[in-house]
Amino acid sequence: MEHNIKLFTDSAADLPRHIQEAYDVDIVPLSVIFGEQEYKDGVTISPEEFYRKLASDPELPSTNQVNPHEFVQAFRPYLDAGKDILYIGLSHRLSGTFQSAVLAKEMLDSKRVHLFNSLSASLGEALCVLKAGELAAAGLSIPEIVFELEKHRRNAFxxxxxxxxxxxxxxxxxxxxxxxxxxxxxxxxxxxxxxxxxxxxxxxxxxxxxxxxxxxxxxxxxxxxxxxxxxxxxxxxxxxxxxxxxxxxxxxxxxxxxxxxxxxxxxxxxxxxxxxxxxx
The missing domain is CATH 3.30.1180.10 (Hypothetical Protein Tm841; Chain: A;domain 3)
Structure with missing residues (x-):
């Protein structure tokens, strides 16, 4: 079913490609830094490349959160196209990325940007994205999807x-x-x-x-x-x-x-x- 919802998540969800493609999910990447070299997770460095570099580089890497302007740049084209946005994000207790999305929503001053805190990461976050995609495809509205996601989150492990x-x-x-x-x-x-x-x-x-x-x-x-x-x-x-x-x-x-x-x-x-x- 055609719907007007655009789903977003971040690269910490480790969203499998088949889920991303099935529900047309856009992924906003965090950054990983080796020494002075910065990479965009899943964009300029693949998981396979990351683990090879992790094994060979004497210096442990670090990460950088998504900043508010990156969210604004990601969201704005879809808002301009009339879409309603639902971003499902990495736990706010593990990264400042979700707070950046909150600031981006304020900067855009749009009631059509909706944010859901997965309180998880990796495939725990991805399961929330999958559920949102299935519900959106079934024709549910964003408030209805968020209600179901909150139930899922309460029972998640x-x-x-x-x-x-x-x-x-x-x-x-x-x-x-x-x-x-x-x-x-x-x-x-x-x-x-x-x-x-x-x-x-x-x-x-x-x-x-x-x-x-x-x-x-x-x-x-x-x-x-x-x-x-x-x-x-x-x-x-x-x-x-x-x-x-x-x-x-x-x-x-x-x-x-x-x-x-x-x-x-x-x-x-x-x-x-x-x-x-x-x-x-």
């Missing part, structure tokens, strides 16, 4: 295992003390998104296999029947371990649909390589 803590501590998402303890004991931290959109350590596990099983166990404590559910599994260049996890999810949770994705440079900068996540 996101867990992920990191291979090492260096990147997430350096990025300020975990304390140095938590990072030091984890590194000394070679612990695989199991993190989760809180309802407030922050990241916390949920559990500390000695092996990757135990951490991955723990993610599945925790999913089953949240909901026992996934036969009509869409789940998402993401990884930061985790290779065969990720494929093993996908098989575990399909066998034990039996979701109706499982979306798989490689994490891009925005989230990958803070998670580091070898991480795996599960989102609903």
């Amino acid at each position: 996101g867990f992920f295992m990191l291979d090492a803590l260096d990147h997430v501590v350096r990025g300020g998402r975990l304390s140095k003390t938590q990072g030091l303890v984890g590194s000394i004991l070679q612990i695989k931290p199991l993190l989760h998104f809180t309802p407030e959109g922050t990241i916390e350590v949920r559990e500390r596990v000695r092996t990757a296999k135990k951490a991955l099983q723990s993610m599945i166990d925790k999913a089953l404590t949240e909901q026992t029947d996934f036969s009509n559910a869409t789940l998402a599994a993401a990884h930061t260049n985790a290779g065969s371990v990720f494929q093993e996890f996908v098989a575990m999810v399909k066998e034990q949770l039996k979701p109706k649909r499982l979306i798989e994705g490689l994490v891009g440079s925005t989230v990958g900068t803070h998670a580091g390589p070898g991480g795996i996540g599960l989102f609903y």
